[in-house]
Amino acid sequence: MSRFATIAIVGRPNVGKSTLFNRLVGKRLALVDDQPGVTRDRREGDGHLLGLDFRIVDTAGFEDYDAATLPGRMRVQTEKAVREADAALFMIDGRAGVTPLDEEIARWLRSEDTPIILVVNKAEGKQGENGLMESYSLGFDNPIALSAEHGEGIVDLFDALRPIVDGFDAAAFEAVPPRAEGDEDDEDAPLGPMKLAIVGRPNAGKSTLINRMIGEDRLITGPEAGITRDSIRVDWQWEKDGEVHEIQLFDTAGMRKRAKVVEKLEKLSVADALHAVDFAEVVVLLLDATKGLEAQDLHIADRVLQEGRALIVALNKWDVAEDPSALFNGVRTALEDGLSQVKGVPVLSISGATGKGIDTLVRVAFEQRAIWTNRVSTAKLNRWFENAVENNPPPAPGGKRIKLRYITQARTRPPTFVVFGTRTDSLPGSYTRYLVNGMRKELGFQGVPVRLNFRNSRNPYDE
Numbered sequence: 001m002s003r004f005a006t007i008a009i010v011g012r013p014n015v016g017k018s019t020l021f022n023r024l025v026g027k028r029l030a031l032v033d034d035q036p037g038v039t040r041d042r043r044e045g046d047g048h049l050l051g052l053d054f055r056i057v058d059t060a061g062f063e064d065y066d067a068a069t070l071p072g073r074m075r076v077q078t079e080k081a082v083r084e085a086d087a088a089l090f091m092i093d094g095r096a097g098v099t100p101l102d103e104e105i106a107r108w109l110r111s112e113d114t115p116i117i118l119v120v121n122k123a124e125g126k127q128g129e130n131g132l133m134e135s136y137s138l139g140f141d142n143p144i145a146l147s148a149e150h151g152e153g154i155v156d157l158f159d160a161l162r163p164i165v166d167g168f169d170a171a172a173f174e175a176v177p178p179r180a181e182g183d184e185d186d187e188d189a190p191l192g193p194m195k196l197a198i199v200g201r202p203n204a205g206k207s208t209l210i211n212r213m214i215g216e217d218r219l220i221t222g223p224e225a226g227i228t229r230d231s232i233r234v235d236w237q238w239e240k241d242g243e244v245h246e247i248q249l250f251d252t253a254g255m256r257k258r259a260k261v262v263e264k265l266e267k268l269s270v271a272d273a274l275h276a277v278d279f280a281e282v283v284v285l286l287l288d289a290t291k292g293l294e295a296q297d298l299h300i301a302d303r304v305l306q307e308g309r310a311l312i313v314a315l316n317k318w319d320v321a322e323d324p325s326a327l328f329n330g331v332r333t334a335l336e337d338g339l340s341q342v343k344g345v346p347v348l349s350i351s352g353a354t355g356k357g358i359d360t361l362v363r364v365a366f367e368q369r370a371i372w373t374n375r376v377s378t379a380k381l382n383r384w385f386e387n388a389v390e391n392n393p394p395p396a397p398g399g400k401r402i403k404l405r406y407i408t409q410a411r412t413r414p415p416t417f418v419v420f421g422t423r424t425d426s427l428p429g430s431y432t433r434y435l436v437n438g439m440r441k442e443l444g445f446q447g448v449p450v451r452l453n454f455r456n457s458r459n460p461y462d463e
Helices: 017-025 068-084 099-110 125-139 154-165 206-212 264-279 295-306 326-340 360-370 378-391 428-445
Strands: 006-010 044-051 052-058 087-093 115-120 195-199 232-240 242-251 282-288 311-314 347-349 403-411 416-422 451-456
Touching: 006 017, 006 068, 006 154, 017 044, 017 052, 017 087, 017 115, 044 154, 052 154, 068 311, 087 125, 087 154, 099 125, 115 125, 115 154, 195 206, 195 264, 195 295, 195 360, 206 232, 206 242, 242 326, 242 360, 242 403, 264 295, 282 295, 282 360, 295 311, 295 326, 311 326, 311 360, 326 347, 347 360, 378 403, 378 428, 428 451
Parallel strands: 006 052, 006 087, 087 115, 195 242, 195 282, 282 311, 311 347, 416 451
Antiparallel strands: 044 052, 232 242, 403 416
């Protein structure tokens, strides 16, 4: 199938792989820090270099550890990324020179069939020149001297990538461009693939769930809490009843209580997770059924709803939960009390380990997106509005009547309405809740955030 060329970036930890990745995609997608080993999962993006378009993959730093350890599982993902790529950029640190680990990585890469381009990063200055000369000993073609941070050597990288990238017909590649900030408000923009983010506390099973969904070990999992750091996007096709549905899955870092988040790297990971929530259309809050619902879960759910995203609550690890019936009813009751601003949030039981309930989860996600993007005709909306006001007229504080004239739907994603009238600033919050609950019940907006604003009609005699 015609597609973009896929280029993987490999090397030992802290040589600048993520910095180059961010430069090629044109934005700070990958987390960057002076601490080695920041990147763990493979992260993909749309790379652009002087007119060349390709798929770029950032990988974890290659380390020699047993496959059962976390660094070992990270190395397995890096090896897989290289084998699936059309070419790999092998990056070393020019200031540090060639290290024994660089030599080991070079021996492994020479045994693979993937074409290798040697890149010497941080090559600016005399110290970088020494590392550039040492790199010839690794046994690859002429190395490229580069500064990923400052953009030096980009033309040489272009010359090396062009023969590889030009061999692919990118025009037929069915890629969805990244959504620009503010596009979620554009009702004319086509829906495209459903953007589904998985969020929750650490070790709730988010990565395991996505791996089960897509049917491969794409994301690193394990008993250690907080493995995921970057928010990773995985494209997936869900087949149901003979139809294929496009989905973009977002795995996110676990979110702990703010008071417990003190390290800079964890703060960056949480900020990246919240950015994924902003980008998503539907958000699944994953709970650990063996631990039940905690205050932090309600805080995460409230944040999702404040951002105006459709929310689904999923109880994971259902296959090992004790007294599941009581647990399910308790969680549902707690959510109704803790998330009173949104009624009818779907609560589901699933198992990322066995796959139980995944089809139901995805089906409900599409249903919630349809509600989230629904537009009600003005005539139908005002018929409901007139009946609601007639059945329960607004109060008259201080003996002065509040008159509500008509309502209009200003936008979708999330559903947002504007009520026009007189003295609407005196309307109590209880009446606003009455209108919103009526819209949920009568107009079908159950389980999604609804925003209701008020405007005072202009009085021509004010002047």
